[in-house]
Amino acid sequence: MHRPLAPRPLSPKGRGVFAAFLLTLLAATPSASQTSAKPQRIVSLNVCVDQLLLLMAERRRIAALTQFSTDPDFSNLSAAARGLRQTHGRAEEILPLAPDLVIGGEYTTTDTLTLLRRLGLRVEVMKLANSLADVRANMLWVGRLVGEGEKAAAMVLAFDRRVAAVAAKIPPGRRPVVAFYNTSGYTAAPGTLADDAIRAAGFDNLAAKLKLGSDGRLHLEWLATHRVDALLVVDTEGTSSSRAVETVSHPAIRRLAADRPFAAIPGRLWVCETPFVAEAIERLARLRRDARMRR
Amino acid sequence: MSRLAADNVRVALGARIAVDGVSAAIEAGDFVGLIGPNGAGKTTLLRALAGLVAPAAGAITLDGRPLAAIGRDERARRIGYLPQDGTIHWALPVTEVVLMGRLPHLGAWQRAADNDRAIAARAMAALDIADLAARPATRLSGGEKARVLLARALAGEPQILLADEPVAGLDPYHRLEVMEHLAGLAAAGVGVVVVLHDLALAARFCRRLVLLDRGRVAAQGAPAEVLTPERLASVYRIEAVRGRHEEADYVLPWRRVPPSR
Amino acid sequence: MSRGALFGALGALAVMAFAASLALGPVHVGLGDILAALSGGGREEVRLIVFEIRLPRALLALAIGAALGISGAALQGYLRNPLAEPGVIGVSAAGALGAVVVFYFGLTQLFPLALPLGGLAGAAIGVWLVHLLAGRGGSTATLILAGVAVNALAGALTALALSLAPSPFATLEIIHWMLGGLTDRSMAHVWLALPFIVAGCLILATLGRGLDALTLGEDAAASLGVDLPMLRLRVILGTALAVGAGTAVAGAIGFVGLVVPHLLRGAVRHRPGALLVASALGGAALTLVADIAARLILTDREINLGVLTAIIGAPFFLALVLQARRSEP
Numbered sequence: 001m002h003r004p005l006a007p008r009p010l011s012p013k014g015r016g017v018f019a020a021f022l023l024t025l026l027a028a029t030p031s032a033s034q035t036s037a038k039p040q041r042i043v044s045l046n047v048c049v050d051q052l053l054l055l056m057a058e059r060r061r062i063a064a065l066t067q068f069s070t071d072p073d074f075s076n077l078s079a080a081a082r083g084l085r086q087t088h089g090r091a092e093e094i095l096p097l098a099p100d101l102v103i104g105g106e107y108t109t110t111d112t113l114t115l116l117r118r119l120g121l122r123v124e125v126m127k128l129a130n131s132l133a134d135v136r137a138n139m140l141w142v143g144r145l146v147g148e149g150e151k152a153a154a155m156v157l158a159f160d161r162r163v164a165a166v167a168a169k170i171p172p173g174r175r176p177v178v179a180f181y182n183t184s185g186y187t188a189a190p191g192t193l194a195d196d197a198i199r200a201a202g203f204d205n206l207a208a209k210l211k212l213g214s215d216g217r218l219h220l221e222w223l224a225t226h227r228v229d230a231l232l233v234v235d236t237e238g239t240s241s242s243r244a245v246e247t248v249s250h251p252a253i254r255r256l257a258a259d260r261p262f263a264a265i266p267g268r269l270w271v272c273e274t275p276f277v278a279e280a281i282e283r284l285a286r287l288r289r290d291a292r293m294r295r
Numbered sequence: 296m297s298r299l300a301a302d303n304v305r306v307a308l309g310a311r312i313a314v315d316g317v318s319a320a321i322e323a324g325d326f327v328g329l330i331g332p333n334g335a336g337k338t339t340l341l342r343a344l345a346g347l348v349a350p351a352a353g354a355i356t357l358d359g360r361p362l363a364a365i366g367r368d369e370r371a372r373r374i375g376y377l378p379q380d381g382t383i384h385w386a387l388p389v390t391e392v393v394l395m396g397r398l399p400h401l402g403a404w405q406r407a408a409d410n411d412r413a414i415a416a417r418a419m420a421a422l423d424i425a426d427l428a429a430r431p432a433t434r435l436s437g438g439e440k441a442r443v444l445l446a447r448a449l450a451g452e453p454q455i456l457l458a459d460e461p462v463a464g465l466d467p468y469h470r471l472e473v474m475e476h477l478a479g480l481a482a483a484g485v486g487v488v489v490v491l492h493d494l495a496l497a498a499r500f501c502r503r504l505v506l507l508d509r510g511r512v513a514a515q516g517a518p519a520e521v522l523t524p525e526r527l528a529s530v531y532r533i534e535a536v537r538g539r540h541e542e543a544d545y546v547l548p549w550r551r552v553p554p555s556r
Numbered sequence: 557m558s559r560g561a562l563f564g565a566l567g568a569l570a571v572m573a574f575a576a577s578l579a580l581g582p583v584h585v586g587l588g589d590i591l592a593a594l595s596g597g598g599r600e601e602v603r604l605i606v607f608e609i610r611l612p613r614a615l616l617a618l619a620i621g622a623a624l625g626i627s628g629a630a631l632q633g634y635l636r637n638p639l640a641e642p643g644v645i646g647v648s649a650a651g652a653l654g655a656v657v658v659f660y661f662g663l664t665q666l667f668p669l670a671l672p673l674g675g676l677a678g679a680a681i682g683v684w685l686v687h688l689l690a691g692r693g694g695s696t697a698t699l700i701l702a703g704v705a706v707n708a709l710a711g712a713l714t715a716l717a718l719s720l721a722p723s724p725f726a727t728l729e730i731i732h733w734m735l736g737g738l739t740d741r742s743m744a745h746v747w748l749a750l751p752f753i754v755a756g757c758l759i760l761a762t763l764g765r766g767l768d769a770l771t772l773g774e775d776a777a778a779s780l781g782v783d784l785p786m787l788r789l790r791v792i793l794g795t796a797l798a799v800g801a802g803t804a805v806a807g808a809i810g811f812v813g814l815v816v817p818h819l820l821r822g823a824v825r826h827r828p829g830a831l832l833v834a835s836a837l838g839g840a841a842l843t844l845v846a847d848i849a850a851r852l853i854l855t856d857r858e859i860n861l862g863v864l865t866a867i868i869g870a871p872f873f874l875a876l877v878l879q880a881r882r883s884e885p
Contacts, residue, residue, distance in 0.1 A: 184732055184739055185857065216856035219582040220609050220740055224601040250742050252608040347778050371781030378775040384636040385771050385826040398769055399781045431826070447772070451780075 038147030039101035039122075045089050045112070046105030047074050048272035049126055052139060053103075054080050055155065055274070056148045063097045076268050076276045091115045101145065129273040131196040132163065138273040155275055162278035163200055166285045170202035176229035176291040178284070179206040181253065185217035197270050197277060201284030203230070203291075220252055230291040231257050232284070235264035261290035297358060297373060297454040297486060298322045299344060304353035306336075306343050313339040315510045316353075321455060321488050326481035328501030328518075329490045332531055335507040337490045338379060341457050344488070345376040371399035375453030379460045379490075381444040386431035389443050393419055396450030411450075418449040422476060438469035445473065455486040462493065474500045494535070498522060498546040506530060519544060528552050559830055562823055566837035570618065573844035577614035578606060580848050582855075613738045615746045617847040617861075618840045619753045620806055623798035625839020626832055628813020630760045633767035633828030634791045635700065638821075639876060642799040642813045645699065645792065646682050646706025651803035652734060653710040653717075654678020659730050660717045671733075675804020676752065682706050683796035687789075699788075736807035736862020738847055749801040756798025757836060759790050764829030771828065809862045811869020812839050818876065 041063040044050045050069040053062050054077045067088050068074040069081035087093040091112055094102065102123045104113050117123050124145055129135050136156050143152020178198060180188045187207045188194030191214040198205045206228060207218060223231075233253070269280035300320035306313050314336040321327050321344075329337050342348045343355055346362045355362040362370065375396075383392060396418070397411040407415075419425045422442040427435070435443060441461060448456060458477065462470040470493070478500050481487045491497045497504060498518040506514045506521050508530045514521045527535050527548075536547045579590055585602055592598030593606045624642060631640040642648055658674030689702035714734075721727040766787040769777035778784055802809070816838040817831055824830035843861075846868075850859045 183729065210856075212856050217858070219851075219858070221581050221583040221605050224604045224609070225583045225585075250608075250740050251744070252604055252742070255604055255608065342775070345775075345779050347775055367781045367783060371779060374779070376776065376779035378773055378779075381776070382773050383771060384773075385821075385828060387771060387826045391825065391827060392771070395769060395772065395780065398765060401765075444772070 039099075039145070041097065041099045042101045042103065042146060043087070043094055043097060043099040044069075044103050045087075045108045046103065046126060048105060048129075048138075048274065049103045049142065050081065051075055051077050051272055051274045051276075052142045053146065056143055056151050057146045059084065061146070063099050064094070072268075073266075074268055074271075076272075076274060091119070094121075095119065103142070103145065129193050130191055131193060132200060132277070135159070135193065135273040135277055139275075159275050159278050162275075163281060166201060166281050169285065170288075171292065175202055175204045176288055177206050177209065177227055178203040178230040178232055178287070178291070179218065179223050179226075179228045180232040181218055181220075181223060182234050185219060187212070187216075187218045189214050189216055193273070193277070194270055197281050198284060201281045202288045203284065220250070223256055224252065228256070228260065230261045230263070230287050232262075232287065233264050235266045261287055263287045299374065299455045299486065300356050301340065301344060301350075302354045302356065304340075304343060304350045304355060306339050306348060307351045308339065312351075313510055314343065314350075314507075317507070317510070317512050318353075319505050319512065319515060321486045323454060323486045324481055324484050325486045326478060326500065326502045327486075327488045328497035328504045329488055329507065330492075330494065330497050330504055331507035331513070334509075336510040337507055338459055340507065341376075341459050341488065341490055345374055345457050346370050347376070368399055372451070373454045375448045375451045375456045377444060377448045377456070377458040377461055379463070381440065383432040383435075383440065383444075386433040388429050389419075389424065389432055389435070390415065390428045392432050392443055393446045393450050396447040399451060414452065415446075415450045418446040421449065422446045437464050438466065438472075441465055441469065441473060445476065449480070453485065455488070456480060457488045459490045460492065461489065462491070462496065470496060494522065494531075494546055494548055499543060518546070522546050559824070563833060563837065566820075566834055566841065570837050570841040570844070573841045573848075574614050574618055577617060577844050577848055578610050581605070581610055581851055608742065612741050612743045612746050613847060614844065616738050616741055616749065616802075616806060617844045619746075619750055620802035620809065621812060621840040621843025622836040623753045623757055623802045623839070624809065624812040624843065625816040625835035625837070626757050626760045627795040627799050628839070629817040629828070629831045629835035630763055630767070630791055630795065631813070632817055633763070633770060633831065634787070636770060638818060639814070639873075639880070641810070642795055643707070643810055645686055645703035645795065646710060647679050647686075647796050647799050648803050648808055648810070649707045649710035649714070650682025650685070651675040651679035651800045652808050653714050654681070655733065655804055655807075656714050656717045656730055659733070660721060671804070673748075673804070676800055678710075679796050679800020679803065682710065682800070683792055685709075687792060690788075732860070733807045734862075735860035736809040736865070737850065737858065737860040738806055739858055739860075741805065745805045749805040752797045752801035756794045756796070756801070759794035760798065761832055761836075763787065763790060763794070764832055767828035767832070807860075807862055809843070809865055811865050811873065812843055814876075815869055815872050816842055818872075 038061070040061055042053060042057060042061055043064045044053055044062070044066060047066050047068040050065040053065070062084055064085040064087045065081055067086045069084070069086060070078045072078040075081060089109065089112060094116060099121060102116055102121050104123065104125050106125060106128045108125070113123050113125065126138055126141065127134070129138055136159065139156050139159070140149070140152050143149045180194065180198065188198055188205055189212055190205070190208045195205050195208060206222070206226060207216065210222065210226070212218070231253070263283065265280060265283055269276050269283070298320060302318055304317050305315045317340060329341060331337050339348065343350055346355065349363065357365055357370070357373065393415045394407050394411065397407055397415065400411070401407065416425070419428065422445060424439065424442050424446060427439060427443070432443065445461060448458070461477070462473050465473065474496055477487050477489060481502070489501065501518065503516065504518050504521040505512060506526065513530050514526055522535070524534070527533055532552050533548050534550045534552055536549045538545055579585070579587060583605060585605060589598055589602045590606055593603045627642045628640070631642060631644060632638055635644070652675070654677045655671050655675040657678070658670050663670040663674070685706050686699070686702045689705060690699045718727060718730060721730065766777065766782045769780045769782045774784060817835045820834045820838050821831060824834050846864050847861055850861045850864050853859055
């Protein structure tokens with residue numbers, strides 16, 4: 001795993017920057033409305049925001065990303081993130097960077113965000129994406145914040161085109177049922193982004209058919225008895241689907257995977273509200289086509 | 296004829312030497328009282344004789360063979376040990392407690408047979424606790440518990456019995472009862488060693504006394520020879536009253552004596 | 557009740573619980589279908605459910621329950637304390653640490669069974685540490701203190717590993733596992749853990765005579781021919797094997813070793829030796845029933861088995877402590 005840059009103790013130069021920042025704080029009047037100038041020193045506290053920033057903003061305007069930005073398990077743009085500073089999300093690391101915009105997620109430590117606000121920084125929080133509509137909305141929201149509204153709109157347009165292309169190829173009639181099974185029965189529960197993506201790919205989600213709650217889990221036994229036309233698991237090694245079958249350890253899953261279409265999908269594709277969700281939907285669509293052909 | 300002997304034995308407890316240069320022996324039919332002031336090393340010597348602690352120097356022998364060379368089971372069959380302050384941790388019925396005395400006689404996976412139960416019953420009858428057979432062991436009075444534990448030791452049918460203060464905390468009736476039983480055992484051919492604080496009991500019932508003082512043998516022999524006024528003063532720092540009643544001598548501690556040195 | 561009758565009744569209870577564990581689950585499978593599957597025929601999906609999903613769980617619940625029961629009885633007999641538990645000597649915590657370390661370095665993704673092996677290694681180190689601290693002639697109090705020390709050390713290192721976890725998903729996995737459960741365990745886990753559990757239980761089953769003699773205290777037991785150092789070694793080794801392997805595979809499942817011996821003590825007339833086998837059978841039955849409940853209480857997910865045993869066991873433990881205090885003079 002790429003070692004994140006360690007925040008250094010304040011050098012004389014750092015101290016100078018910090019002093020300048022404090023003077024700026026004292027001199028400036030708090031501005032409630034968004035200024036026309038684009039933020040020049042943006043700090044991200046969320047791995048989804050990391051990726052959106054890399055896609056939309058110029059590199060020199062990104063002051064720091066999270067320590068997961070270069071982790072290929074979590075970020076689709078891990079290569080692109082190399083070379084940029086990283087923080088571990090602590091106020092002490094963020095303050096010396098003198099950011100003019102800090103963007104966190106709903107699960108970013110509340111204490112940290114509160115502290116940063118008290119110290120006078122501008123802190124925005126991106127809502128959790130639970131649907132494709134949320135994906136679009138959040139991409140536009142980030143675009144507005146960083147002053148790249150046009151780029152964001154173009155991204156959304158391209159995203160919509162890819163999703164529509166998949167939708168156009170969904171045949172009428174009964175949709176195949178897919179079961180997404182993660183360890184301990186975690187699945188694409190109804191009301192989550194994964195569930196929406198599964199439907200957009202032309203599948204029926206087993207978790208939805210069983211009317212699970214938004215935090216419900218699948219019992220392994222259900223996979224054996226309910227009609228399951230395709231099986232989906234999480235690809236944990238970034239390898240192709242065929243190798244991923246071996247990483248699935250439970251014999252029951254292996255047996256089910258042996259006689260129906262099976263795919264492993266990396267979590268990073270559809271956990272965040274990035275254009276890569278379209279890639280997840282395209283992969284799911286391929287799985288759906290296999291499932292249809294088998295019947 | 297069994298003979299358990301300590302030969303110039305030294306026993307260390309950690310850094311302290313509790314017993315040094317002690318030689319003493321017990322034979323079948325003997326009734327020996329092991330006496331001495333607090334801290335004289337009586338319990339340590341008894342434990343060494345029972346094979347529970349190995350001597351640092353000297354040897355403990357049973358019929359001439361070193362105790363360490365005798366198998367654990369054989370030793371357990373032939374030597375019975377009754378610890379001080381006997382505890383019974385679980386509320387077993389009294390019969391089960393007494394039956395445990397038969398453990399050394401049972402094979403590895405053998406359970407108590409009718410023969411064993413009969414021997415246990417006899418031991419309980421001899422100590423007059425047959426009616427306590429079903430009572431949970433944790434609900435016994437001091438006197439009852441002492442008799443139950445003694446019955447356990449008897450059930451093992453040992454050739455040598457080592458008892459550490461078996462009458463501590465008992466009322467006069469039960470003290471005399473236990474000492475009479477032990478004397479009866481000796482008369483029946485068992486070699487009995489008893490650690491006692493009660494000089495009167497020791498002088499009255501034991502045929503021989505071994506007096507320990509600070510880890511060494513101060514005197515051995517018949518009670519009259521051992522419990523001389525000089526010895527009582529130097530070892531116990533007391534004066535005693537002596538007398539005779541019903542053809543037996545008695546010794547009664549009477550007064551403390553300040554150290555003459 | 558004679559010993560034979562008691563063991564027969566408990567054994568029957570365990571067998572019935574085992575059968576129920578195969579017959580009951582989140583999917584309703586008819587008895588006829590199950591019997592067909594067991595005799596080699598039946599529908600494919602029923603065979604899958606019975607042999608790959610329910611059978612491993614039933615076997616593990618049986619084995620781990622027996623291990624927890626017998627080791628609880630052994631420890632209570634050896635420490636002469638009715639509140640003793642396998643967790644006391646630190647084996648469970650050490651096994652948990654071993655598994656957590658494997659999580660932390662991501663070895664589970666390399667090799668799925670690295671997790672149970674890590675747990676076993678942790679339990680073995682815990683055993684070695686306790687033996688090192690308590691020595692060969694140390695008193696019971698020393699053994700308890702050694703257990704407290706190992707628990708503290710294992711707990712601290714586990715907390716450290718948790719706080720340094722490389723990713724939120726690793727933390728979630730660790731926490732799930734620490735709560736204890738048999739979700740999605742397969743026959744692979746059974747083959748890994750069962751030999752050690754069986755070996756440990758067999759070692760503990762030989763302790764009957766020594767534990768009976770210990771009722772009278774260590775000196776009296778030694779004078780009755782009990783080899784005390786060897787007894788201690790077998791207690792520690794048997795517990796490490798039986799409970800260590802179980803913890804490695806199923807996480808921390810507590811209180812079974814406390815509750816079962818306590819409930820059965822009266823039935824064996826307080827004899828520590830007889831309590832060993834009785835507690836093994838009773839522990840197996842209890843754990844099997846708890847695992848069935850864990851699967852059926854909620855409809856859309858499972859309750860962790862360790863959580864269930866804790867919710868029942870902790871109040872029980874409290875009541876025991878209160879009872880012990882009341883009977884003190």
